[in-house]
Every structure is written in C-alpha cells, then in structure tokens.
Amino acid sequence: MYSPEAPRLIAHLDMDAFYASVELLRYPELRGRPVVIGGGRRHQPQTLPDGTRRFATLREYTGRGVITTSTYEARALGVFSAMGTMKAARLAPDAVLLPVDFDEYRKYSRLFKAAVRAIAPQVEDRGIDEIYIDLSELPGVHADGGRRIGEQLKQAVREATGLSCSIGITPNKLLSKLCSELDKPDGLTLLRMEDIPVRIWPLAARKVNGIGPKASEKLAALGLHTIGDIAAAEPAFLVQQFGAHYGGWLVQMAQGRDDRPVVTHSEPVSISRETTFERDLHAVRDRATLSDIFTGLCVELAGDLQRKGYASRTIGIKLRFDDFKSVTRDLTLPAHTMDARAIRRAAGLCLKRVDLSRRLRLLGVRAGALARLADLVAPHPAAEPAAGVAEPAPRYGLPLFDTLESR
DNA sequence: TCTGGGGTCCTAGGACCC
DNA sequence: TCTGGGGTCCTAGGACCC
Numbered sequence: 001m002y003s004p005e006a007p008r009l010i011a012h013l014d015m016d017a018f019y020a021s022v023e024l025l026r027y028p029e030l031r032g033r034p035v036v037i038g039g040g041r042r043h044q045p046q047t048l049p050d051g052t053r054r055f056a057t058l059r060e061y062t063g064r065g066v067i068t069t070s071t072y073e074a075r076a077l078g079v080f081s082a083m084g085t086m087k088a089a090r091l092a093p094d095a096v097l098l099p100v101d102f103d104e105y106r107k108y109s110r111l112f113k114a115a116v117r118a119i120a121p122q123v124e125d126r127g128i129d130e131i132y133i134d135l136s137e138l139p140g141v142h143a144d145g146g147r148r149i150g151e152q153l154k155q156a157v158r159e160a161t162g163l164s165c166s167i168g169i170t171p172n173k174l175l176s177k178l179c180s181e182l183d184k185p186d187g188l189t190l191l192r193m194e195d196i197p198v199r200i201w202p203l204a205a206r207k208v209n210g211i212g213p214k215a216s217e218k219l220a221a222l223g224l225h226t227i228g229d230i231a232a233a234e235p236a237f238l239v240q241q242f243g244a245h246y247g248g249w250l251v252q253m254a255q256g257r258d259d260r261p262v263v264t265h266s267e268p269v270s271i272s273r274e275t276t277f278e279r280d281l282h283a284v285r286d287r288a289t290l291s292d293i294f295t296g297l298c299v300e301l302a303g304d305l306q307r308k309g310y311a312s313r314t315i316g317i318k319l320r321f322d323d324f325k326s327v328t329r330d331l332t333l334p335a336h337t338m339d340a341r342a343i344r345r346a347a348g349l350c351l352k353r354v355d356l357s358r359r360l361r362l363l364g365v366r367a368g369a370l371a372r373l374a375d376l377v378a379p380h381p382a383a384e385p386a387a388g389v390a391e392p393a394p395r396y397g398l399p400l401f402d403t404l405e406s407r
Numbered sequence: 408t409c410t411g412g413g414g415t416c417c418t419a420g421g422a423c424c425c
Numbered sequence: 426t427c428t429g430g431g432g433t434c435c436t437a438g439g440a441c442c443c
Contacts, residue, residue: 038411066410066411067411082411084409084410085411086408086409087409087410089408127413243418245417245418246417270414271413271414272412272413273412273413274412274413275411275412276411276412362412364412364413
C-alpha cells in the first residue's frame with residue numbers, strides 16, 4: 001500500500017546585513033547612510049568633546065583589506081562583501097568605514113540562536129549569521145506550511161536582538177536557502193515542491209549553494225544559465241561534463257531534491273590562523289619579521305587549541321605568494337599536541353619543503369586531525385579496569401605537552 | 408588599485424598492508 | 426614468481442561557503 005512519508009519542513013534563517021546591522025544598533029546616527037564593515041584595524045570611530053562621533057570614510061582607507069558586509073544603502077552604490085576595500089572606496093568614497101568587531105557579532109549571534117532554539121530546538125549552525133531549523137516535528141506546523149512558526153521566529157529574533165532576519169521554509173535545505181534570499185530584507189518565503197518551476201527555475205545557477213565561480217562559468221559556457229536550464233539538460237550530459245558526483249548532484253539539485261538532514265551537532269575538523277602582510281615579504285630579506293609572524297601564528301593557534309580543548313596530530317602551513325598562488329604543506333606527527341613549540345617546529349619542517357624565491361603575501365598555520373582533549377588523557381584512576389582485566393593499550397603516544405625541542 | 412580570515416569537502420596519487 | 430584487488434593513511438591542491 002502506498003503511504004507517502006510526511007514531508008519535512010526546513011527553515012533557513014539568515015540575518016539581514018548582520019555585521020552592519022549590529023553596528024547600527026551601536027551607532028544609530030548612521031542609519032540611512034552607506035556603511036561598510038571591513039578594511040584594516042585603525043579606523044575606530046572617535047568621540048569628540050561635544051559628544052558627537054567622527055567616523056572614518058572609505059576615502060581615507062589604504063591597505064589590502066576587503067569589505068565584510070555593507071548596508072543596503074552601500075550595496076545600492078555597488079559595494080558588496082568580499083570586494084577589495086580600495087575598489088569599494090572608488091565606488092563609494094563617502095561611505096562610512098567601520099572595523100570588524102567579532103566579539104560583538106558573536107554576542108548577537110548567541111542571542112538570536114538562543115531565541116530560535118527556545119521555539120524550535122533542532123538547529124544547525126551555518127556560521128555566525130545563519131542557521132537551518134528542522135520544523136517538521138513542531139506541533140501544528142504542517143497546517144499552514146510553517147508560516148505561523150516562521151512569523152514567530154522572526155518576532156523572537158527581533159525581540160532578542162533588535163535585528164531583522166529573512167527566512168525560507170520549504171521541504172529541504174537547498175530550497176530553503178534559496179528562498180531566504182528571495183524576499184530580503186525581513187522576508188518570509190514559503191515554497192512547496194510544485195512551486196519549483198515558477199519560483200526556482202528562473203533563478204541564476206550561481207544562486208545555488210554549491211555552484212561557485214568556476215562551476216557557474218563552466219555551466220554558462222555550456223549554455224546553462226538558470227536552474228531551469230540545468231533541469232532541462234540531459235542528465236547523462238551533465239554527468240559526462242561534471243563527473244558522476246557533481247554531475248549527479250546537479251541533476252538532483254535542479255529538481256529541487258535534497259535529503260540532507262539538519263545536523264544539530266558537529267566537531268571541528270581543523271583550526272587555523274593566517275595573516276596577510278601589509279606588504280609582501282621576502283624569505284631572506286625579511287627573515288626576522290617573517291619568523292616573528294610565523295611564531296606568533298603558532299602561539300595563537302596553540303592558544304586556540306587549548307582554549308577549545310583540542311589537540312592536533314597534523315600540522316600544516318599555507319603560503320600565498322605575490323602572484324596570489326598558494327601552496328600548502330602538512331606533516332602528521334606521532335602524537336597529538338597543543339603545544340606552541342611543537343607546532344612551531346612541525347610548521348618549520350613544512351616550510352623547509354617550499355621554494356621561497358617569490359615574495360610572500362600570506363602565511364598561515366593549521367591544526368588538523370583533531371582530537372578532543374577529554375578523549376586523549378589517561379583514564380582517571382577510579383575508572384581503571386579491575387585487576388585481572390587486560391588494560392587497553394594507550395591510544396596515543398603521549399606526552400601531550402612534549403615540546404620535541406627539550407626532547 | 409585587485410583579491411581577508413576561518414572553515415568544509417572532494418579528488419587523486421602513492422605508500423603500505425592484507 | 427607473477428598477478429591482483431581492497432582498504433586505509435598521508436599529502437597537495439582546489440572549489441566552495443560565511
């Protein structure tokens with residue numbers, strides 16, 4: 001007997017111009033003006049003796065930063081995320097430039113996520129300003145396709161933060177992500193599978209999460225510009241052009257099919273630190289500067305690991321040269337570590353395997369193959385197996401804090 | 408006046424083991 | 426001696442996302 005499964009109802013919630021909106025809570029006098037977040041560090045607003053504030057503008061900026069977020073007024077001038085700040089300054093010299101304040105954004109991130117979880121606990125984190133929410137099990141949600149819950153979520157986020165968000169609610173993550181974009185800012189968009197031809201197929205392929213610059217360029221070269229174009233293409237052709245995995249995914253995606261679950265918990269795979277220099281540095285001429293930066297990154301990375309409670313067994317480096325080409329090298333150690341000196345030594349060995357004749361613009365250090373500290377330490381004596389029971393071999397060749405240098 | 412920093416996932420080849 | 430296949434780990438690069 002045919003018995004259709006109850007369709008899922010998944011929400012994607014995306015905060016509107018998140019960093020910029022948080023800054024506007026702090027500086028309400030900037031409301032209505034083009035404002036961008038990003039650039040370097042030294043453009044903090046100054047409070048004048050009369051209590052008014054003086055803000056830096058893009059015109060005054062010099063450096064190699066990029067725009068992280070822009071208000072809708074700045075977007076109207078052509079200034080978007082990931083654009084070089086110098087290029088943005090050309091387009092909107094009078095836009096206000098504010099430095100990034102991650103601590104503040106994280107604070108608001110926690111607030112809005114807590115407000116959502118109080119209503120709908122099945123939440124998947126997708127970074128600081130967006131989440132997926134599985135609404136399927138909420139009482140009464142299927143009666144109106146999730147509209148009432150969606151409105152409730154928007155209201156709760158606004159009350160908790162003073163900020164607006166946009167929500168898409170559909171049977172899966174793929175469609176919800178597309179829909180949260182359709183009515184930004186402050187939108188609520190519901191969509192059923194039967195709406196796909198009218199609402200989804202006209203969208204540019206590039207809008208899809210998973211189709212980036214390279215794939216969309218290749219699709220365009222094949223005459224496939226919209227999601228509908230992909231839906232109309234021969235599946236065998238897509239597989240032949242893009243391979244079984246990605247081609248097969250394109251076929252499913254274009255029909256709006258996506259059965260990925262909402263994942264409410266995950267462990268980090270890697271932790272890293274990197275920095276782009278103010279000017280390109282040469283391995284020989286700027287050896288001392290480079291060495292200090294390198295060590296500093298390792299110390300910061302070790303601090304991150306310790307603070308978060310992880311140890312790493314694979315240490316890697318990333319270099320970007322003046323021609324913007326990048327290389328990586330990594331090294332797997334005999335034992336996990338969270339020690340700055342051990343990380344520095346492993347990273348130094350990686351660095352020896354790279355040709356350093358070009359000047360460098362970026363240096364990074366990465367810790368992979370992570371293990372939670374709690375899973376590594378020796379069992380507590382009280383938890384030791386009873387006498388006569390064979391003791392399991394230690395999982396890792398500790399000592400954890402071995403510095404190699406001191407042997 | 409090009410292009411940040413922090414991530415995930417996929418592919419692919421070689422080593423090594425059974 | 427030759428042939429072969431599967432599985433896992435390690436490394437490097439690249440696409441993509443927020």
